[in-house]
Structures are given as structure tokens and as C-alpha cells.
Amino acid sequence: EPEVTQTPSHQVTQMGQEVILRCVPISNHLYFYWYRQILGQKVEFLVSFYNNEISEKSEIFDDQFSVERPDGSNFTLKIRSTKLEDSAMYFCASSDQLGDEQFFGPGTRLTVL
Amino acid sequence: AQSVTQLGSHVSVSEGALVLLRCNYSSSVPPYLFWYVQYPNQGLQLLLKYTSAATLVKGINGFEAEFKKSETSFHLTKPSAHMSDAAEYFCAVRANTGNQFYFGTGTSLTVIP
Numbered sequence: 001e002p003e004v005t006q007t008p009s010h011q012v013t014q015m016g017q018e019v020i021l022r023c024v025p026i027s028n029h030l031y032f033y034w035y036r037q038i039l040g041q042k043v044e045f046l047v048s049f050y051n052n053e054i055s056e057k058s059e060i061f062d063d064q065f066s067v068e069r070p071d072g073s074n075f076t077l078k079i080r081s082t083k084l085e086d087s088a089m090y091f092c093a094s095s096d097q098l099g100d101e102q103f104f105g106p107g108t109r110l111t112v113l
Numbered sequence: 114a115q116s117v118t119q120l121g122s123h124v125s126v127s128e129g130a131l132v133l134l135r136c137n138y139s140s141s142v143p144p145y146l147f148w149y150v151q152y153p154n155q156g157l158q159l160l161l162k163y164t165s166a167a168t169l170v171k172g173i174n175g176f177e178a179e180f181k182k183s184e185t186s187f188h189l190t191k192p193s194a195h196m197s198d199a200a201e202y203f204c205a206v207r208a209n210t211g212n213q214f215y216f217g218t219g220t221s222l223t224v225i226p
Contacts, residue, residue: 004156031212043157043203043216056211091157098212101147104157 002026004105006092012111013082021077021108023092032075033093033102034067036060043091049075082112115140115206117187119217127225132176132191134220136204139185145207146187147214148178152200160202163187174198199224 005024013019025032034046047057049067066078075094079086089109093102120135138144143165149157161172168180174197178189189202204217 006156009154033213035214035216042218043205043214045213045215048212056213058213093157095212101159101162102214103159104149106154106156 002103004092004094004103006090006105006108008108009106010109010111012113015084015112016081019079019082019110021079021090021092021110023075023077023105024073025075025092025094026096026103027073029094029096029103031055031095031098031102032067032069033095034077035091035093035104036088037091037107038085038088046077046090079110082110084112086110087112115144115208115215117146117204117206117215117217119202119204119220121220122218123221123223125223125225126194128196129193132189132194132198132222134189134202134204134222136178136187136189136217137185138187138204138206140206143182146178146180147205147207148172148176148187148189149203149205149216150174150200151203151219157203160189194222194224196224196226198222 007022032049037043047061048055064080089107091107092105095102116139118137146163148160161170163180171177176191202220205214
């Protein structure tokens with residue numbers, strides 16, 4: 001069964017460093033998403049991506065964040081200068097139709113020290 | 114704006130007992146509602162979804178949920194809990210415009226042998 005994969009499973013970084021979180025969505029999906037979950041809090045939407053551009057983004061997704069689909073399979077989330085409050089679980093998701101079920105990856109736990 | 118509230122961050126049931134996980138939504142228009150489950154170290158997996166068809170929705174692993182507009186609820190139930198049901202359960206509503214999902218804070222289900 002096709003699934004969304006994410007790497008790494010756990011990333012530890014120093015405050016101010018850049019991190020790139022990687023995702024491989026399901027191959028025939030067209031819509032891609034990033035969500036995050038700070039420990040003990042809700043899963044929050046960050047950004048959606050379609051047709052090689054951002055289609056929606058939340059207030060959380062400020063200039064420190066960027067997304068890219070560098071090739072036909074990967075979808076990345078970059079945080080330019082990490083802050084302590086960026087520590088969270090980051091989930092990638094994909095869907096094949098607008099508004100349909102989103103398939104989630106296992107997440108990357110980011111720890112900023 | 115859409116949102117969901119999950120009452121009870123932790124629920125414990127005995128094996129074989131009824132499982133009831135509560136979710137209330139706020140939406141100005143008929144919503145698209147979802148229940149996801151997360152097993153340890155895994156991604157979010159769709160249990161079931163409501164998309165304005167039948168109000169009683171059956172999902173995987175014996176779970177079902179009933180959409181009650183009058184109560185703005187979409188509670189998840191399973192007649193008989195199994196040890197393998199122990200997981201984190203998330204209720205989500207899809208935005209009326211756009212594609213982002215709004216998640217609840219999650220309910221951790223413990224099944225006692």
C-alpha cells in the first residue's frame with residue numbers, strides 16, 4: 001500500500017541553524033501539506049502546495065519557513081533559522097484531490113536546543 | 114472559522130467494553146469531518162470520514178461515527194474495545210474554503226486487559 005514517508009524521524013539542531021525536513025508523498029498525489037504538533041497541543045496546519053506553488057499558508061508559516069518540490073518525488077520544508085519554539089513534530093501529508101482524505105507520514109520530531 | 118473540540122485527552126476502557134471518543138465541531142456550513150488514528154511511531158491513519166452523505170459512517174477496524182447536526186457532534190464509537198485499539202485519536206474538520214484541516218487536541222485511548 002502506498003504511503004507517505006518522512007526523513008529523518010528525529011532531528012536535533014542548535015537554535016539559529018537551518019533544517020530541512022524531507023517528505024516523499026504518494027506518487028500520484030497532487031496536493032502536499034505540512035502540519036506541526038507542538039507537544040501536548042493541536043496538530044496545526046502550516047502550508048499546502050499544489051502545481052509547484054503554495055496554495056495556502058497559515059500565520060505560523062512566516063518568512064523563516066519555505067517549501068520546495070525539488071524533483072518529482074520529494075517535498076521539503078526548510079526552516080532557515082530555528083527557534084526554540086520550533087521544536088515540534090512535523091507531519092507531511094498528501095492528497096490526490098482537493099478536499100479529499102489526506103494521507104499522513106509518520107512525522108519528524110524536531111528538537112531545537 | 115472551523116474548529117473541533119475533543120473532550121477528554123485520555124480515555125481508558127476495559128477490553129470488550131464500548132469505546133466512545135467525543136468530538137464537537139464548529140462550522141457555519143455543513144462540514145467535512147474526519148477521524149484519524151495514530152499508533153506509536155506511526156503517521157496519522159484515516160479511520161473514517163463524513164462528507165455529507167450518510168450520517169452514520171463506518172470506518173476501519175470496527176469504528177463508526179455519527180454526524181449529528183443538532184448537537185454539532187461527530188463522536189467515534191466502537192462496540193467492543195480490543196487491545197490493539199490503544200492509540201491516539203484525532204478528530205479533524207476540513208476548511209470550507211481551501212484544503213487545510215483543523216485538528217482537535219487528540220484523545221489517547223488506553224485499553225485495559
